[in-house]
Amino acid sequence: MSASAVTSMVHVVFWLVPGLERRHQMVSVKRQMVVNDTAFDVDVGLDDTLLRVIREKIGLTGTKEACGRGECGACTVLVDGVARLSCMTLCALVTGKVTTIEGVARERPDICAAFADHGGFQCGFCTSGQIVSVAALLQESLPGDPAAAEHVVRDRLSGNICRCTGYGGIVASVLALAGGDR
Amino acid sequence: MTGTLGRHVRPIDWQQRTSGAARYTADLFIAESLTVRVVRSPHAYAAVRSIDTAKAATMPGVHAIITIADFPPGARYIHEGARDRPPLAEGMVRYVGQEIAAVAAETAEQAAAAADAVVVSYDRKRGPLTIAAAQGAWSAALHKRTNGKNISKSLHRSWGEPLQGSSDGVSVDGRFVFSRQTHASMEPNSIIAQWDAEQGCLHLWVSTQAPIFVRDEVAQILGLAKEQVVCHEVFVGGGFGSKSRISEHEVIAAALALKVKRPVRLVLDRNEEFETTKSRHAFHMELALHADASGHMRAITGRFQVDNGAYDHSGMSVTSAGMKGLGLIYRPRSIRLDAQLIDTATLPGGQFRGYGTTQVTFALESLMDELAGRLERDPIDLRLQNANRDGEETLIGARPRTVRLADCLIAARDAIGWDKLRNTRPAGHGVGIASGVHLSGSYAERDDANRSDAAIDMLTNGKVRLRFGGADTGTGQRTMLAQIVAGELGLALDDVDVMTMDTALTPFDLGAWSSRGTHYSGHAARLVAKTATKKLESLAQGRVLPIGDLVALSNEAVDGMLTVEASFVETAVQRPDPKTGLGNVSASYNFAAHAAHVKVDTRTGKVELIDYVAVHDVGTPLNPAAVHGQIVGGAAMGIGAALGEDLVFEQGKLVTTGYTYYALPRAADIPSIRSFIVNCADPLGPYGAKGVGELGINPPPPAIANAVADAIGVRIRELPITPDKIVTALARKEGRNRHFNIWRRPDRWWIAFVRWAYPLGLFRLLHAWRTHQPSRSVPPEIEELAAPASLDEALSSLDRGAVPMGGGTDLLLRRSQMLSTATRLVSLAGIADLSQIAIAEDGAVTIGSAVSLSRLCAPSATHPAVAAAAQSIASHQIRNMATIAGNLLQANRCWFYRNGFECYQRVGAKAPCYAILGDHRFYHAAIDGHRCQAVTPSDMATALTALDATIHIRGRHGTRTLPIRALYTGPGQTVLQDGEVIAAITLPAAARTRVGAFRKLNLWHGDFAIGSVAITCRIDEAGCWHDPRIVCGALAPVPWRAVETEKALAGRKVTAALLRAALDEELNAKAHPLARNAWKLDALAGLCEQAVEEINEKVGR
């Protein structure tokens, strides 16, 4: 989809006729969503979170729900390259391009492989969110000093809870990836 | 060892687990599925008079509602034979969250709406909510018990020689509390159940560690044959013990599937996860160690009270396992222990990694340090002297073949730099050590718990598949099994597939618990692979042929597949004697020593881990990376228990129902844990390996407690070691006291009177007669959502109850917490004009209200103090979404208010403030608290107040500009009227000339402030401070300025000591803390001192 098409969507405005009786019928709008560079036409309820639409309407189940309220990072996706929590994002308000774990894994298989090599995951339930966050982090350059780099990595990944690994393997994965470009 | 065994390999499922392709239960969307919502008890203890489902049953989308009446009479879970727990409440509810009924409906919203409409009438009773209350003379008896009121079980253990009087020895003792920890697995408990009427078969996809237990209990309760219940393979997102037995949702979903004849789906939400996952049992332990003068341990004696919660779940075996743990690490000559399992009307305790040994290890290893202190011995030397050795039968009948505890201790000592740290540690630093032990699969519960089977299918294409009945919850067990099979058969790892969990297709195994995976499944896989090798050799008859060709030669192959099976039975183990507990319950025992180097901030009580070393004796590691993963993951959980994790209850209801309120470690809270493996083949282990899954969690609490004691000279005996405990202990040690002289402050008399009256009956009155909120678990639907492009447009749509929304991170949360019923939302985040940061010629900075916190993190963007505050807030993702105005305007974060307590702030005057008597140590006011004790949570407000920021407000009827101190009227409450929004925030030009520092104390990286401090001033050439601003956040209902202190410091060269003296005086004159939060004054004063030091450092003084 072209960039201009995306910007034209920015002004899809959801002015709805007030006072409509909508007791048992969710108000929904037709949207075109660009997810992992593919356009999807979806019916989006005003209550629908981006997470719900990705998982249940588009059928990409790699993005996980672990808390559903912004506490854990399992649902992290990129919107125009910026990491966001899809569980706390109303889908109807999303105008940018969405990239989920499925897209990140395709574009950055090296991150997935690094996680496999360095013990970056165990159960894997937080992993989608971790890898998406790492992809966003690696767009920036890390300090050259390893201790300073670790500090930045740990701070940046503190919004992604992992209950299995104790984070050591995740941090090691990122440092190994970043080390490659240094 | 053969093949890849002993080497690092990528997990065989790495591509699935890292690409989003792995399917966990909730990822399976089966056509025609209904969604289930459970109706739960809001009361801790009540008789259920009636359950009226009539209205709910007729609601749209509803297909069925079940109650206990839908089960056969007397249906109970078996568990340890306790049989005290029905599948849905029967007559009584005994804890908040207990399942009463369940609804299956077309959509999640319809199920929730119908669940809300189920009318349950209760006869509320006063239940025993704590161990102490349960034993009170007047307390109600929760169950009919034969051991005494509210005593589920008693256990006495006496091992070794009779106790002798020890005139020449030394004894140390103490009372220790290990509080409740919850697993908080990232994958919520989930199940999909489908009844196949034709085959008479109930299919389950369920997130579990032990499919066979789920199958057996579901079959038992629903009156089906075991073969009629089939668990299928799914990915499982962590368990840590919580999924090693059945919970409640499995049977509920199964019963509904049978009733509606359609697939049903039940995924717990995070509230339910916290509220109903059976937590680690809290242990209250009195323990004593007795040693002779040379340090030889003579005896361990103790008395434990275990909080069983409302039902028996595994309390007895947890307690007994803990007791045995005391007989495995060292070599006492005698052990005498008594324990009672106390019934309380709270969430039942359950299985948790470490299983009782975690709790007792905390007490034992803390006392070992005290013993070393009494004997003036080095703590490691004393441990080495007493460490268990191999080849000896221990007091408890265990016969470990390999014990490398001493090696672990020595390696930990060297790795942490023990001697150097002990001799030359800087002030506030400390180092601590602790040992630990665990089993490799306990021969407990059932006669077949020493058995594990496996099967191998060999295909003509040369691939093989191992079938195994356990479940890999993330431990890497599938990879280890594949390594074994590949190694034995000489195959590449890629040629081996592993199928698990499926109770119809895989042979017998009891699942992943008691660290049994390595030993039992390792042997089973080894055995079946050897059987396969033999079979292939007999087919090959000396020829060298690929496996596929050999399978093709076999006349036993069916459809091109040759199958072999094997059953492993461990004969070296014994079931423990029920009377004495004696017996060698495990084939091998794994040992560990951990060392912690901490830095304690004595001003704020914050413990920082500088370095952490974990050394484990795991036999021969089969997959070293996976072993390190288990060690480090376990240690991180143990560190969580040591420093923050705690389930807090009030009136029996869980307060800490979410990750936000539960201080489990985030990435920045811990250092890289350094793990080491002491390699030593155990003769009984598969290829010499021992179990490893649980032990990592045991040593951290005592290792850290010992390090903290080393650092500050005070021992904390009650977990978790949070800043309040340290600050309070230090104040006591140093004899510091604050006096607030409330009697001289008439403006506080009324509040003081109310607080006095609360425990005397006022609270109970308000609690009993409070206004009730209509029960509701989903917010009203959003009816209108506007994304205007300009502020004017936005203002024109802010009518009829429409509310403005910034990033949505608080508003959407408040909707889900039933704190906002707004259905018309106006998003301001996309308005370009509000997203600018503009710098005027004079240097004044105007920040648009929709500027994200991320953009403010750069020190050059506005002011370094603002940047520091922004950087301290929540997480990277939240900072990307949240706006500055949203941060300023967020509602208060009181954990009672937010988490469903019908409190004054939520439902109005006819309700109590739960913070007055509840846990208010962290997030409540110590100054100026009134009817509500909450604080304004915004860290931005703290920083902006210290910079004299002004707030520009726009409404349909005009604009107004306020100094930020005039914005707030109460905790998270502002002067903003309906239809008004913040348009911008301006830092005056003078802010540029201010040097400033922002400091914050919290429980985890990104948590809301326990206290935050912003100090700014102008400093002249001579180094004198002018016009200082000292602002404390989270200390009072609104950002609190220490105006007297500001006056006292103006014009002076300010040092930390100078500030502290003035501030203490002001705090004592103005504070009115609650019973347990006066420590916050010390901590905030400490933060202020640090801010002063930071400022002086910045200007080079």
Ligand code: FES
């Ligand atoms: S699921 Fe979105 S933050 Fe937890």
Ligand code: FES
């Ligand atoms: S790998 Fe299990 S939660 Fe992170």
